[in-house]
Amino acid sequence: MDLAHSQSEHDDPARDRILIVDDQASSRLLIGSVLEAAGYTCLAYAGDGVEAIEWLAANTADIVILDIRMPRMDGFEVCREIRCRLALDLPILVQTGIQEADCRVDAFKVGASDIVSKPLNPGELVSRVRLHLERRRMIGRLQRYQDRMEDELRAAQSMQLALLPGPEDVAAILQPRGAAMTTFYRASHMLGGDLWQVFPVDGTRFAVFMVDLSGHGVSAAINAFRVNMITAGLVRERADPDRWLAALNRALVPILPVEHFATAFYAVIDAAAGEMRYAVAGAPPPLILRGDGGWEELPGRGLILGCLADAEYECSSVQLGPQDQLFAYSDALYEDFENPEASLGAGDIAIAVQAEAAAGNDAFSARLLTRLFGRPDAEFRDDLTFLLIGLNAP
């Protein structure tokens, strides 16, 4: 996009709207003629503060040139009205014959942008007007740019959220297969590199996949979209976690830049048979929370995805009882870079998850975050995802 050609862009002084406020007709005329000589022809005049505020309430100005000592409403009051009640951010150039430092400080305090002394120096007046108008144009340009970026990020964010399965999608796959899942996802920079999915494998089994693309923000999100496209095609491998991750890895190696990679966990769960087969690629090992109160960190490790085309992954298996639960999470949950000593261990997480899961599914994620970090909207430096899968749906 080319900012230099955005709509309200212009270098034409005749299009800058200037309001001149002074109770002396001779002063108004003097300022007006100086500005006109410099090409500023779009001028409006007010004879005191009340007139100025009335005019500003009905019209738009790009800058105000304001006298301080005026009947009815003085310049200080006009400044306050403009900033507080009208909430305008236009530049206010105060002109004053009072030389005391106090008056100047007071003018800035109530919102003046700059001060010119009377008697006016025509060259200085024009220079200051030009400077403030240019500054205003630049701020406007940055503001419009920022607004547009935010709009685009918001649009991308809703696209990314739409990648994640909704509660109905999850229930449609898990419920008939004897399981239920509670999920949480939050990107640290609007867009993120975390993604999770569920797939049906056959009549009794389903697969769950969680991935964390390195980095955050836009580039990580683009890679998350790529992963989403790749995994849609990994259908033949769905029943085999090791083959599935190896195939995803092979597809990612040519796509991801050298210093980018992904960590992932993929599991095939058979609730009826009480078995889970899984493979891990650099992801934090998920936890099994046993129905009897015990917990274990799943063994099995594998190379991060996207670095080595012929990397192999190991398939492990674990028995799951009807009251057991699986908790998978991204590293943002336990890593605390501000305060490394405060980083959580698997045991801290297991105990917190068990306590909150025992209290039911309602608001589980908010309660877990509150228990671990003091509040449900705690901020994280990285994208955070966690999944809690129970085999015995209530």
Add this chain to the structure above:
Amino acid sequence: MEYRSEFTGSPVVVMIEGVLTFDDHERFRELVGILADQAPGPVVFDLSGLTMIDSAGIGMLIMANDRIVKRGGGLRLRGVSGQVAKVVELSRIEQLIPID
């Protein structure tokens, strides 16, 4: 992140200290640039003074390895401990970069 090295000898040993995260990207690239110019042979990153690393940090190690291997050298890591050892172990990067 801070690094210290004489950039002489074989291997060239670089002490990497502090915390290696996304914020150190520029500084780390500067280090890799110096190594590319001044260290044609094998390189060792001594991480015994490194207390924490994030996924971007792991990515930077992989990038350094790629650059060093491509110009005919080799990179090894040593002195990993604590959180760094845990992340390195989870990521299995010893399959890419040998760890002493």
